[in-house]
Amino acid sequence: MMLDLLKPRSWFAPPHPLITKNREIFAHFDQSRPLTDYTFVVCDTELTGFDLKRDEIISIGAIVIRDLQIDLGATFHQYIRPKNTTHTQATLIHRITPQQLAEAPPLEEVLPAFVEFAGNSLMVGHCVALDMGFLNKAARKILGGTLSNPGIDTIRMARGYRRALSGHFHGEEDWSHNYSLGALSKEYNLPAFKPHDALEDAMQTAYLFLFLLKKFRKGGLLTLKDIYQAGRVGSLWS
Template sequence: MKTLLEWLGFGKHELIVENRNYFKTFDRNKPLEDYEYVVLDTELTSLDPKHGEVVSIGAVKVKNLRIMMGGAFCCYARPSRPLPKDSTLIHRITPQQIENAPPLEEILPDFIEYCRGAVLVGHFLKIDLTFLGKALKKHFRGTLSNVWLDTLKLAQSYEEYKRRHVYSDDPVENSFNLNKLAVKYSLPLFEKHDALEDAIQTAYLFVYLAHKLKTTGCVTLKDLMVSQSNAALPSDQGYSTA
Protein backbone atom coordinates (compact mmCIF):
# COMPACT_ATOMS: atom_id res chain seq x y z
CA MET A 1 0.00 0.00 0.00
CA LYS A 2 1.24 3.39 -0.94
CA THR A 3 1.36 5.95 1.79
CA LEU A 4 -0.29 9.34 1.38
CA LEU A 5 3.10 11.01 1.17
CA GLU A 6 4.11 8.65 -1.60
CA TRP A 7 0.91 9.44 -3.48
CA LEU A 8 1.77 13.06 -3.27
CA GLY A 9 5.23 12.37 -4.66
CA PHE A 10 7.32 12.94 -1.60
CA GLY A 11 10.64 11.12 -1.55
CA LYS A 12 10.62 10.55 -5.29
CA HIS A 13 13.56 11.49 -7.48
CA GLU A 14 12.83 14.76 -9.26
CA LEU A 15 13.22 13.07 -12.65
CA ILE A 16 10.58 10.56 -11.68
CA VAL A 17 8.23 13.31 -10.62
CA GLU A 18 8.83 15.28 -13.77
CA ASN A 19 8.30 12.14 -15.85
CA ARG A 20 5.02 11.38 -14.10
CA ASN A 21 3.74 14.92 -14.52
CA TYR A 22 4.62 14.99 -18.20
CA PHE A 23 2.66 11.85 -19.01
CA LYS A 24 -0.37 12.89 -16.96
CA THR A 25 -1.51 15.07 -19.80
CA PHE A 26 0.10 13.19 -22.67
CA ASP A 27 -1.85 13.56 -25.93
CA ARG A 28 -2.24 10.15 -27.61
CA ASN A 29 -4.27 11.29 -30.57
CA LYS A 30 -1.53 12.63 -32.79
CA PRO A 31 -0.30 10.76 -35.88
CA LEU A 32 2.41 8.15 -35.23
CA GLU A 33 5.06 10.22 -37.04
CA ASP A 34 4.66 13.04 -34.52
CA TYR A 35 6.02 11.12 -31.52
CA GLU A 36 9.50 10.40 -30.39
CA TYR A 37 10.07 6.76 -29.44
CA VAL A 38 12.82 5.12 -27.42
CA VAL A 39 13.24 1.49 -28.44
CA LEU A 40 15.03 -0.39 -25.69
CA ASP A 41 16.32 -3.75 -24.64
CA THR A 42 18.01 -4.96 -21.47
CA GLU A 43 20.21 -7.93 -20.67
CA LEU A 44 19.60 -9.60 -17.30
CA THR A 45 21.45 -11.84 -14.92
CA SER A 46 18.33 -13.98 -14.53
CA LEU A 47 14.68 -13.94 -15.51
CA ASP A 48 13.66 -14.45 -11.92
CA PRO A 49 12.17 -11.10 -10.81
CA LYS A 50 13.35 -11.70 -7.26
CA HIS A 51 17.04 -12.18 -7.99
CA GLY A 52 17.54 -10.99 -11.55
CA GLU A 53 19.29 -7.68 -12.24
CA VAL A 54 19.86 -5.52 -15.29
CA VAL A 55 23.47 -5.75 -16.57
CA SER A 56 23.13 -3.86 -19.81
CA ILE A 57 20.75 -1.35 -21.42
CA GLY A 58 20.65 -0.58 -25.14
CA ALA A 59 18.29 1.94 -26.72
CA VAL A 60 17.81 3.92 -29.95
CA LYS A 61 15.51 6.77 -30.78
CA VAL A 62 12.91 6.77 -33.52
CA LYS A 63 11.72 10.15 -34.80
CA ASN A 64 9.32 10.70 -37.65
CA LEU A 65 9.23 6.88 -37.82
CA ARG A 66 12.91 6.87 -38.76
CA ILE A 67 15.51 5.08 -36.67
CA MET A 68 18.26 7.47 -35.55
CA MET A 69 21.55 5.58 -35.72
CA GLY A 70 23.40 8.30 -33.87
CA GLY A 71 22.92 9.05 -30.17
CA ALA A 72 22.09 5.51 -29.18
CA PHE A 73 22.12 4.65 -25.48
CA CYS A 74 24.34 1.77 -24.52
CA CYS A 75 25.91 0.88 -21.18
CA TYR A 76 26.81 -1.94 -18.85
CA ALA A 77 25.82 -2.03 -15.16
CA ARG A 78 27.62 -3.90 -12.40
CA PRO A 79 25.12 -6.15 -10.58
CA SER A 80 25.20 -6.45 -6.80
CA ARG A 81 25.89 -10.18 -7.04
CA PRO A 82 28.41 -11.96 -9.31
CA LEU A 83 27.15 -12.94 -12.80
CA PRO A 84 25.65 -16.42 -12.90
CA LYS A 85 27.49 -18.59 -15.46
CA ASP A 86 24.36 -19.52 -17.42
CA SER A 87 23.48 -15.86 -18.08
CA THR A 88 26.90 -15.28 -19.67
CA LEU A 89 26.05 -18.04 -22.11
CA ILE A 90 23.02 -16.07 -23.30
CA HIS A 91 24.12 -12.44 -23.46
CA ARG A 92 27.85 -13.10 -23.76
CA ILE A 93 28.67 -10.39 -21.23
CA THR A 94 31.67 -11.61 -19.22
CA PRO A 95 32.36 -10.75 -15.55
CA GLN A 96 35.48 -8.83 -16.76
CA GLN A 97 33.34 -6.59 -18.97
CA ILE A 98 31.23 -5.37 -16.06
CA GLU A 99 33.95 -5.39 -13.44
CA ASN A 100 34.53 -1.66 -13.77
CA ALA A 101 31.03 -0.70 -14.87
CA PRO A 102 28.99 1.60 -12.61
CA PRO A 103 26.08 0.15 -10.62
CA LEU A 104 22.67 0.48 -12.24
CA GLU A 105 21.51 3.30 -9.95
CA GLU A 106 24.23 5.53 -11.37
CA ILE A 107 23.08 4.86 -14.90
CA LEU A 108 19.36 5.23 -14.38
CA PRO A 109 19.20 9.07 -14.19
CA ASP A 110 20.83 9.29 -17.63
CA PHE A 111 18.43 6.71 -18.93
CA ILE A 112 15.38 8.49 -17.52
CA GLU A 113 16.68 11.67 -19.13
CA TYR A 114 17.17 9.77 -22.43
CA CYS A 115 13.54 8.62 -22.31
CA ARG A 116 12.19 12.09 -21.56
CA GLY A 117 8.92 12.67 -23.37
CA ALA A 118 9.29 9.52 -25.47
CA VAL A 119 7.02 6.57 -26.04
CA LEU A 120 8.88 3.44 -24.87
CA VAL A 121 9.01 0.50 -27.27
CA GLY A 122 10.37 -2.98 -26.68
CA HIS A 123 9.87 -6.59 -27.60
CA PHE A 124 8.07 -8.31 -24.75
CA LEU A 125 8.69 -5.04 -22.95
CA LYS A 126 7.08 -6.30 -19.75
CA ILE A 127 10.31 -8.09 -18.79
CA ASP A 128 12.51 -5.03 -19.31
CA LEU A 129 10.12 -2.71 -17.53
CA THR A 130 9.71 -5.10 -14.62
CA PHE A 131 13.43 -5.22 -13.89
CA LEU A 132 14.02 -1.52 -14.59
CA GLY A 133 11.01 -0.68 -12.46
CA LYS A 134 12.32 -2.80 -9.59
CA ALA A 135 15.60 -0.84 -9.60
CA LEU A 136 13.87 2.51 -10.02
CA LYS A 137 11.57 1.82 -7.13
CA LYS A 138 14.45 0.74 -4.93
CA HIS A 139 16.69 3.68 -5.68
CA PHE A 140 14.35 6.49 -6.74
CA ARG A 141 11.12 5.52 -5.01
CA GLY A 142 9.12 5.58 -8.20
CA THR A 143 8.69 4.18 -11.67
CA LEU A 144 8.57 5.45 -15.28
CA SER A 145 5.20 6.70 -16.38
CA ASN A 146 6.03 6.73 -20.11
CA VAL A 147 3.44 5.46 -22.51
CA TRP A 148 4.69 2.19 -24.05
CA LEU A 149 4.25 -0.08 -27.05
CA ASP A 150 5.20 -3.73 -27.26
CA THR A 151 6.31 -5.01 -30.70
CA LEU A 152 5.37 -8.54 -29.69
CA LYS A 153 1.78 -7.45 -29.20
CA LEU A 154 1.82 -5.30 -32.32
CA ALA A 155 3.08 -8.31 -34.30
CA GLN A 156 0.31 -10.44 -32.85
CA SER A 157 -2.19 -7.81 -33.78
CA TYR A 158 -0.82 -7.55 -37.34
CA GLU A 159 -0.80 -11.32 -37.78
CA GLU A 160 -4.36 -11.48 -36.51
CA TYR A 161 -5.40 -8.79 -39.00
CA LYS A 162 -3.74 -10.70 -41.84
CA ARG A 163 -5.39 -13.95 -40.74
CA ARG A 164 -8.78 -12.27 -40.94
CA HIS A 165 -8.41 -10.05 -43.94
CA VAL A 166 -5.63 -11.21 -46.23
CA TYR A 167 -5.65 -14.49 -48.05
CA SER A 168 -2.21 -16.00 -47.66
CA ASP A 169 -0.52 -19.37 -48.01
CA ASP A 170 1.84 -18.47 -45.18
CA PRO A 171 1.54 -20.77 -42.19
CA VAL A 172 -0.07 -19.15 -39.15
CA GLU A 173 2.72 -17.62 -37.09
CA ASN A 174 2.89 -19.06 -33.61
CA SER A 175 6.33 -17.89 -32.60
CA PHE A 176 6.75 -14.24 -31.82
CA ASN A 177 10.41 -14.49 -31.04
CA LEU A 178 12.19 -11.31 -32.17
CA ASN A 179 14.62 -13.04 -34.48
CA LYS A 180 11.96 -15.25 -36.08
CA LEU A 181 9.79 -12.21 -36.78
CA ALA A 182 12.75 -10.38 -38.31
CA VAL A 183 13.33 -13.35 -40.63
CA LYS A 184 9.64 -13.67 -41.43
CA TYR A 185 9.34 -9.99 -42.39
CA SER A 186 12.70 -10.00 -44.24
CA LEU A 187 14.19 -7.34 -42.00
CA PRO A 188 17.95 -6.79 -41.89
CA LEU A 189 19.27 -9.08 -39.15
CA PHE A 190 21.35 -7.85 -36.22
CA GLU A 191 23.50 -9.58 -33.64
CA LYS A 192 21.41 -11.48 -31.12
CA HIS A 193 21.63 -10.98 -27.35
CA ASP A 194 23.45 -7.68 -27.34
CA ALA A 195 21.27 -5.02 -25.74
CA LEU A 196 21.95 -2.33 -28.35
CA GLU A 197 21.78 -4.61 -31.38
CA ASP A 198 18.58 -6.18 -30.04
CA ALA A 199 17.16 -2.69 -29.48
CA ILE A 200 18.02 -1.78 -33.09
CA GLN A 201 16.48 -5.03 -34.30
CA THR A 202 13.34 -4.17 -32.33
CA ALA A 203 13.35 -0.66 -33.81
CA TYR A 204 13.34 -2.13 -37.35
CA LEU A 205 10.47 -4.39 -36.37
CA PHE A 206 8.64 -1.44 -34.82
CA VAL A 207 8.84 0.90 -37.83
CA TYR A 208 7.92 -2.01 -40.10
CA LEU A 209 4.84 -2.86 -38.02
CA ALA A 210 3.89 0.79 -37.60
CA HIS A 211 3.76 1.16 -41.41
CA LYS A 212 1.90 -2.10 -41.85
CA LEU A 213 -0.64 -1.32 -39.12
CA LYS A 214 -1.22 2.11 -40.63
CA THR A 215 -2.74 0.32 -43.61
CA THR A 216 -5.16 -1.39 -41.21
CA GLY A 217 -6.35 1.97 -39.91
CA CYS A 218 -3.97 2.56 -36.97
CA VAL A 219 -3.03 6.14 -37.64
CA THR A 220 -2.56 7.62 -34.15
CA LEU A 221 -0.68 6.43 -31.09
CA LYS A 222 -3.97 5.69 -29.42
CA ASP A 223 -4.96 3.46 -32.33
CA LEU A 224 -1.76 1.43 -31.89
CA MET A 225 -2.28 1.16 -28.17
CA VAL A 226 -5.81 -0.11 -28.68
CA SER A 227 -4.52 -2.49 -31.30
CA GLN A 228 -1.91 -3.96 -28.95
CA SER A 229 -4.34 -4.29 -26.09
CA ASN A 230 -6.66 -6.26 -28.38
CA ALA A 231 -3.89 -8.67 -29.38
CA ALA A 232 -5.42 -12.12 -29.40
CA LEU A 233 -2.63 -14.09 -27.83
CA PRO A 234 -1.85 -14.32 -24.07
CA SER A 235 -2.56 -10.96 -22.64
CA ASP A 236 -0.45 -9.07 -20.18
CA GLN A 237 -3.17 -6.80 -19.02
CA GLY A 238 -2.30 -5.04 -15.86
CA TYR A 239 1.43 -5.16 -15.91
CA SER A 240 2.94 -1.91 -15.07
CA THR A 241 6.34 -0.36 -14.91
CA ALA A 242 6.47 -1.22 -11.27
Protein backbone atom coordinates (compact mmCIF):
# COMPACT_ATOMS: atom_id res chain seq x y z
CA MET A 1 0.00 0.00 0.00
CA MET A 2 2.76 2.47 0.93
CA LEU A 3 4.49 1.85 -2.40
CA ASP A 4 1.23 2.56 -4.21
CA LEU A 5 0.85 5.87 -2.35
CA LEU A 6 4.28 6.99 -3.53
CA LYS A 7 3.48 6.51 -7.21
CA PRO A 8 1.84 9.34 -9.21
CA ARG A 9 -1.45 8.04 -10.59
CA SER A 10 -2.28 7.94 -14.28
CA TRP A 11 -5.09 10.14 -15.54
CA PHE A 12 -6.76 6.93 -16.73
CA ALA A 13 -6.33 4.96 -13.51
CA PRO A 14 -9.29 4.60 -11.13
CA PRO A 15 -9.21 7.00 -8.18
CA HIS A 16 -7.43 5.98 -5.00
CA PRO A 17 -9.72 4.43 -2.32
CA LEU A 18 -9.29 7.62 -0.26
CA ILE A 19 -10.89 9.64 -3.06
CA THR A 20 -13.65 7.08 -3.57
CA LYS A 21 -14.45 7.17 0.15
CA ASN A 22 -14.33 10.98 0.16
CA ARG A 23 -16.83 11.15 -2.70
CA GLU A 24 -19.16 8.70 -0.96
CA ILE A 25 -19.11 10.74 2.26
CA PHE A 26 -20.28 13.91 0.50
CA ALA A 27 -22.48 12.38 -2.21
CA HIS A 28 -25.64 13.42 -0.35
CA PHE A 29 -24.30 16.24 1.77
CA ASP A 30 -26.94 17.99 3.91
CA GLN A 31 -26.50 21.73 4.47
CA SER A 32 -29.61 22.11 6.60
CA ARG A 33 -28.31 20.71 9.88
CA PRO A 34 -27.37 22.93 12.85
CA LEU A 35 -23.80 24.23 12.77
CA THR A 36 -23.00 22.27 15.93
CA ASP A 37 -23.54 19.02 13.99
CA TYR A 38 -20.57 19.60 11.68
CA THR A 39 -16.88 19.03 12.19
CA PHE A 40 -14.58 21.61 10.62
CA VAL A 41 -10.94 21.29 9.62
CA VAL A 42 -9.29 24.69 9.48
CA CYS A 43 -6.30 24.38 7.17
CA ASP A 44 -3.49 26.49 5.80
CA THR A 45 -0.77 25.75 3.28
CA GLU A 46 2.60 27.43 2.93
CA LEU A 47 3.67 27.71 -0.69
CA THR A 48 6.75 28.57 -2.72
CA GLY A 49 4.55 31.08 -4.55
CA PHE A 50 1.05 31.59 -5.90
CA ASP A 51 1.51 30.18 -9.41
CA LEU A 52 -0.59 27.01 -9.49
CA LYS A 53 1.34 25.64 -12.48
CA ARG A 54 4.83 26.26 -11.14
CA ASP A 55 4.80 26.58 -7.35
CA GLU A 56 4.59 23.88 -4.69
CA ILE A 57 3.22 23.21 -1.21
CA ILE A 58 5.99 23.21 1.42
CA SER A 59 3.86 22.91 4.56
CA ILE A 60 0.33 21.96 5.62
CA GLY A 61 -1.16 22.89 8.98
CA ALA A 62 -4.66 22.09 10.20
CA ILE A 63 -6.76 21.91 13.35
CA VAL A 64 -10.17 20.42 14.11
CA ILE A 65 -13.25 22.22 15.42
CA ARG A 66 -15.95 20.07 17.05
CA ASP A 67 -19.09 21.37 18.72
CA LEU A 68 -17.86 24.85 17.70
CA GLN A 69 -14.78 24.44 19.90
CA ILE A 70 -11.13 24.02 18.93
CA ASP A 71 -9.91 20.50 19.62
CA LEU A 72 -6.29 21.06 20.66
CA GLY A 73 -5.73 17.31 20.63
CA ALA A 74 -6.41 17.07 16.90
CA THR A 75 -3.81 18.90 14.84
CA PHE A 76 -1.91 18.24 11.62
CA HIS A 77 1.41 19.89 10.77
CA GLN A 78 3.95 18.69 8.27
CA TYR A 79 6.78 20.23 6.24
CA ILE A 80 6.93 18.91 2.68
CA ARG A 81 9.96 18.39 0.46
CA PRO A 82 9.45 20.18 -2.87
CA LYS A 83 11.33 19.41 -6.06
CA ASN A 84 13.48 22.51 -5.51
CA THR A 85 14.78 22.87 -1.94
CA THR A 86 16.85 26.02 -2.51
CA HIS A 87 15.82 29.25 -0.80
CA THR A 88 13.14 31.33 -2.49
CA GLN A 89 11.56 34.56 -1.38
CA ALA A 90 8.60 32.53 -0.11
CA THR A 91 10.68 30.16 2.01
CA LEU A 92 12.52 33.12 3.50
CA ILE A 93 9.17 34.64 4.48
CA HIS A 94 8.04 31.36 6.03
CA ARG A 95 11.42 30.98 7.82
CA ILE A 96 11.74 27.42 6.55
CA THR A 97 15.33 26.40 5.82
CA PRO A 98 16.49 24.31 2.84
CA GLN A 99 17.66 21.68 5.33
CA GLN A 100 14.17 21.42 6.87
CA LEU A 101 12.70 20.91 3.42
CA ALA A 102 15.38 18.44 2.35
CA GLU A 103 14.66 16.30 5.41
CA ALA A 104 10.87 16.47 5.00
CA PRO A 105 8.78 13.77 3.29
CA PRO A 106 7.45 14.41 -0.22
CA LEU A 107 3.84 15.42 -0.85
CA GLU A 108 3.11 11.89 -2.10
CA GLU A 109 3.51 10.72 1.51
CA VAL A 110 1.91 13.69 3.26
CA LEU A 111 -1.23 14.20 1.18
CA PRO A 112 -2.89 10.82 1.91
CA ALA A 113 -2.37 11.40 5.63
CA PHE A 114 -3.95 14.84 5.36
CA VAL A 115 -6.95 13.50 3.43
CA GLU A 116 -7.50 10.93 6.17
CA PHE A 117 -7.14 13.63 8.81
CA ALA A 118 -9.75 15.81 7.06
CA GLY A 119 -12.16 12.87 6.81
CA ASN A 120 -15.80 14.00 6.73
CA SER A 121 -15.07 17.55 7.90
CA LEU A 122 -15.80 20.82 6.16
CA MET A 123 -12.71 22.73 5.04
CA VAL A 124 -12.23 26.23 6.43
CA GLY A 125 -9.54 28.62 5.24
CA HIS A 126 -8.63 32.26 4.76
CA CYS A 127 -8.88 32.43 0.96
CA VAL A 128 -9.65 28.73 1.03
CA ALA A 129 -9.78 28.52 -2.77
CA LEU A 130 -6.01 29.09 -2.93
CA ASP A 131 -5.26 26.27 -0.50
CA MET A 132 -7.74 23.91 -2.16
CA GLY A 133 -6.42 24.77 -5.61
CA PHE A 134 -2.97 23.48 -4.68
CA LEU A 135 -4.29 20.54 -2.65
CA ASN A 136 -6.61 19.43 -5.42
CA LYS A 137 -3.90 19.78 -8.06
CA ALA A 138 -1.81 17.38 -5.97
CA ALA A 139 -4.79 15.12 -5.27
CA ARG A 140 -5.48 14.71 -8.99
CA LYS A 141 -1.88 13.64 -9.62
CA ILE A 142 -1.32 11.50 -6.54
CA LEU A 143 -4.78 10.11 -5.76
CA GLY A 144 -6.57 10.36 -9.09
CA GLY A 145 -9.27 12.85 -8.08
CA THR A 146 -10.14 15.99 -6.14
CA LEU A 147 -11.57 16.38 -2.64
CA SER A 148 -15.32 16.81 -2.21
CA ASN A 149 -15.22 18.41 1.25
CA PRO A 150 -17.38 21.57 1.24
CA GLY A 151 -15.41 24.72 1.93
CA ILE A 152 -15.95 27.92 3.88
CA ASP A 153 -13.86 31.04 3.29
CA THR A 154 -13.34 33.32 6.29
CA ILE A 155 -12.65 36.26 3.97
CA ARG A 156 -16.14 35.93 2.53
CA MET A 157 -17.54 35.52 6.03
CA ALA A 158 -15.81 38.73 7.12
CA ARG A 159 -17.15 40.60 4.09
CA GLY A 160 -20.66 39.34 4.82
CA TYR A 161 -20.34 40.41 8.45
CA ARG A 162 -19.16 43.89 7.41
CA ARG A 163 -22.11 44.23 5.03
CA ALA A 164 -24.47 43.24 7.85
CA LEU A 165 -22.94 45.83 10.19
CA SER A 166 -23.31 48.56 7.58
CA GLY A 167 -26.82 47.44 6.58
CA HIS A 168 -25.79 47.13 2.92
CA PHE A 169 -26.60 43.48 2.36
CA HIS A 170 -26.78 43.76 -1.41
CA GLY A 171 -24.58 46.77 -2.06
CA GLU A 172 -21.23 46.92 -3.79
CA GLU A 173 -18.27 45.35 -2.01
CA ASP A 174 -16.07 47.67 0.03
CA TRP A 175 -12.66 46.72 -1.36
CA SER A 176 -10.91 49.46 0.62
CA HIS A 177 -11.12 47.44 3.84
CA ASN A 178 -8.16 45.23 4.83
CA TYR A 179 -9.34 41.62 4.94
CA SER A 180 -5.97 40.05 5.66
CA LEU A 181 -5.91 37.46 8.44
CA GLY A 182 -3.69 39.59 10.62
CA ALA A 183 -5.70 42.78 10.15
CA LEU A 184 -9.04 41.13 10.90
CA SER A 185 -7.66 39.34 13.95
CA LYS A 186 -6.33 42.63 15.29
CA GLU A 187 -9.57 44.45 14.50
CA TYR A 188 -11.61 41.88 16.43
CA ASN A 189 -9.11 41.64 19.32
CA LEU A 190 -8.41 37.96 18.75
CA PRO A 191 -5.37 36.13 20.18
CA ALA A 192 -2.30 36.67 17.99
CA PHE A 193 -0.31 33.77 16.54
CA LYS A 194 2.95 33.71 14.61
CA PRO A 195 2.29 34.53 10.94
CA HIS A 196 3.60 32.57 7.95
CA ASP A 197 3.52 29.26 9.78
CA ALA A 198 0.91 26.78 8.52
CA LEU A 199 -0.27 25.52 11.90
CA GLU A 200 -0.17 28.95 13.55
CA ASP A 201 -2.08 30.49 10.63
CA ALA A 202 -4.63 27.67 10.85
CA MET A 203 -5.09 28.44 14.54
CA GLN A 204 -5.45 32.17 13.79
CA THR A 205 -8.04 31.37 11.13
CA ALA A 206 -9.91 29.09 13.55
CA TYR A 207 -10.29 31.92 16.08
CA LEU A 208 -11.53 34.25 13.34
CA PHE A 209 -13.95 31.60 12.06
CA LEU A 210 -15.44 30.98 15.51
CA PHE A 211 -15.71 34.73 16.18
CA LEU A 212 -17.65 35.27 12.95
CA LEU A 213 -19.81 32.18 13.51
CA LYS A 214 -20.79 33.52 16.91
CA LYS A 215 -21.83 36.83 15.35
CA PHE A 216 -23.77 35.08 12.58
CA ARG A 217 -25.56 32.82 15.06
CA LYS A 218 -26.56 35.84 17.14
CA GLY A 219 -28.18 37.13 13.98
CA GLY A 220 -30.28 33.96 13.71
CA LEU A 221 -28.13 32.05 11.22
CA LEU A 222 -28.11 28.57 12.74
CA THR A 223 -27.48 26.14 9.86
CA LEU A 224 -24.73 25.77 7.31
CA LYS A 225 -27.22 26.66 4.58
CA ASP A 226 -28.00 29.91 6.41
CA ILE A 227 -24.32 30.81 6.44
CA TYR A 228 -23.86 30.02 2.76
CA GLN A 229 -26.94 31.98 1.69
CA ALA A 230 -26.39 35.01 3.93
CA GLY A 231 -22.87 35.82 2.85
CA ARG A 232 -22.26 33.54 -0.09
CA VAL A 233 -19.30 32.43 2.01
CA GLY A 234 -18.66 29.03 0.51
CA SER A 235 -19.47 26.48 -2.13
CA LEU A 236 -19.29 22.82 -2.96
CA TRP A 237 -16.38 21.86 -5.19
CA SER A 238 -17.19 19.67 -8.17
